[in-house]
Amino acid sequence: MNSNNKLMQFQNNSRYFIFAALILSIIGFLDASYLAAEHYLGKIPPCSLIAGCETVLTSKYSAIYGIPVALGGAVYYFAAFILIFLYKEMEQKILLRLFFLFSALAFFASLGFVYIQLFILKAICIYCMASAATSTLLFLLSCIMQNIKKSSSVDEAR
Amino acid sequence: MDEQEQQQPTKYELHLQKRAEQKHINKVGAYMRLAKKMLLMLFIFGGAMAVVFGLVKWAGTSAPQTTIALDAVSLNDWLKGNKDSSVTLVEYSDFQCPACKSYMPLIKQLLADYEDRVRFVYRHFPLSQHKNAEPAAYASEAAGKQGKFWEMHDMIFDKQSEWAEKRNAEETFAEYAKTLGLDIAQFTQDTNNKELRDKVDADFKSGVSAGVNSTPTFFLNGKKMIQPRSVDEFKQQIDAISK
Numbered sequence: 001m002n003s004n005n006k007l008m009q010f011q012n013n014s015r016y017f018i019f020a021a022l023i024l025s026i027i028g029f030l031d032a033s034y035l036a037a038e039h040y041l042g043k044i045p046p047c048s049l050i051a052g053c054e055t056v057l058t059s060k061y062s063a064i065y066g067i068p069v070a071l072g073g074a075v076y077y078f079a080a081f082i083l084i085f086l087y088k089e090m091e092q093k094i095l096l097r098l099f100f101l102f103s104a105l106a107f108f109a110s111l112g113f114v115y116i117q118l119f120i121l122k123a124i125c126i127y128c129m130a131s132a133a134t135s136t137l138l139f140l141l142s143c144i145m146q147n148i149k150k151s152s153s154v155d156e157a158r
Numbered sequence: 159m160d161e162q163e164q165q166q167p168t169k170y171e172l173h174l175q176k177r178a179e180q181k182h183i184n185k186v187g188a189y190m191r192l193a194k195k196m197l198l199m200l201f202i203f204g205g206a207m208a209v210v211f212g213l214v215k216w217a218g219t220s221a222p223q224t225t226i227a228l229d230a231v232s233l234n235d236w237l238k239g240n241k242d243s244s245v246t247l248v249e250y251s252d253f254q255c256p257a258c259k260s261y262m263p264l265i266k267q268l269l270a271d272y273e274d275r276v277r278f279v280y281r282h283f284p285l286s287q288h289k290n291a292e293p294a295a296y297a298s299e300a301a302g303k304q305g306k307f308w309e310m311h312d313m314i315f316d317k318q319s320e321w322a323e324k325r326n327a328e329e330t331f332a333e334y335a336k337t338l339g340l341d342i343a344q345f346t347q348d349t350n351n352k353e354l355r356d357k358v359d360a361d362f363k364s365g366v367s368a369g370v371n372s373t374p375t376f377f378l379n380g381k382k383m384i385q386p387r388s389v390d391e392f393k394q395q396i397d398a399i400s401k
Contacts, residue, residue, distance in 0.1 A: 029203060029206070029207075030206060030210060033206065033207040033210040033211070034210050034214065036207075036211075037207075037210050037211040037213075037214040037215075038214060040211070041211065041214050041215050046255075046257045046372040046373055046374065046375075046385065047252055047255035047256070047257055047258070047285055047287075047288070047372055047373045048285075048371060048372040049285060049286075049371045049372060055256075058256055074207065078203050081199070081203070082196065082199065085195075085199070086192070086196075089188075089192055089195075090192070123287065
């Protein structure tokens with residue numbers, strides 16, 4: 001009875017986590033799209049009174065082999081959204097594991113980009129930091145969801 | 159007993175089979191529905207990205223506020239081009255801003271082509287995140303005191319990457335002054351001149367009150383320009399008002 005309650009609680013929570021992850025990936029996607037758009041459309045981004053975005057977005061770290069990092073971010077958020085959505089529909093563990101793998105990759109990439117902004121460029125782009133925040137949260141969620149899955153399957157086995 | 163045992167699994171198996179079949183039918187349908195949803199999402203996300211691109215593009219070209227009080231050209235301003243022209247192009251610029259640097263050749267080209275049609279004014283707008291922008295502005299003004307403002311202006315922009323991140327950029331500017339053949343003692347003294355620093359500050363303040371929030375910002379006859387992206391776009395806007 002007790003373990004059953006626990007299981008239900010876990011499953012209930014997991015629904016919230018899925019919902020949060022979906023929302024976060026949409027936010028991240030829009031943010032990354034904005035940055036990609038700036039990269040492609042703003043030929044000469046002006047220097048603004050408030051942010052150091054232009055330094056970050058025009059730096060050599062903003063693109064890898066001509067592909068803007070932001071576009072990679074948008075693709076990641078889209079993939080994350082699809083994986084979580086598919087998991088919600090199909091409940092296949094492999095999807096959750098893939099999501100975990102992707103989000104871990106994105107998290108470490110974000111760490112790298114935050115490091116570059118703080119210590120190499122010494123300029124902060126608020127939109128890039130927002131993306132780092134969403135990818136960190138997604139990574140945390142993926143860790144939690146993995147663990148829930150594990151504990152609930154342990155409960156089921158009992 | 160034995161029969162029962164044999165029968166029970168068969169019943170269960172039948173049930174399982176039935177369920178599996180039903181599941182299979184459901185599965186095919188579910189996969190189709192899922193595929194449709196995926197396709198829909200692909201369109202939605204693609205559409206969202208297109209909308210974001212559209213918005214950024216629109217924001218870059220949409221007309222800003224039309225009338226802004228801009229300080230009239232004064233004797234203190236640095237002028238280039240035809241000083242008596244009725245067309246005045248004012249630039250608020252920051253020496254350490256990469257965008258301002260990339261606009262310099264455009265302005266040069268414009269002034270070469272429209273030399274007697276435009277009066278170009280350069281005003282300082284050193285942004286706080288560029289720690290060497292103010293010293294650069296002081297250096298250009300100090301060079302101006304010895305009649306070489308534009309020479310120093312060009313040199314500072316040309317060598318932006320050389321001094322932008324330096325701790326003692328002032329020394330680099332003094333070297334530039336030497337290269338330009340200026341009186342170094344006078345130059346160094348002038349860079350610390352309060353009057354000169356007040357002028358840079360006044361430029362900045364006039365920019366703030368005119369609604370400048372990024373550099374470079376151009377004003378054509380007192381109106382904030384839609385950021386031109388090429389010499390031709392400058393010319394088009396100038397042609398439009400001087401017809």
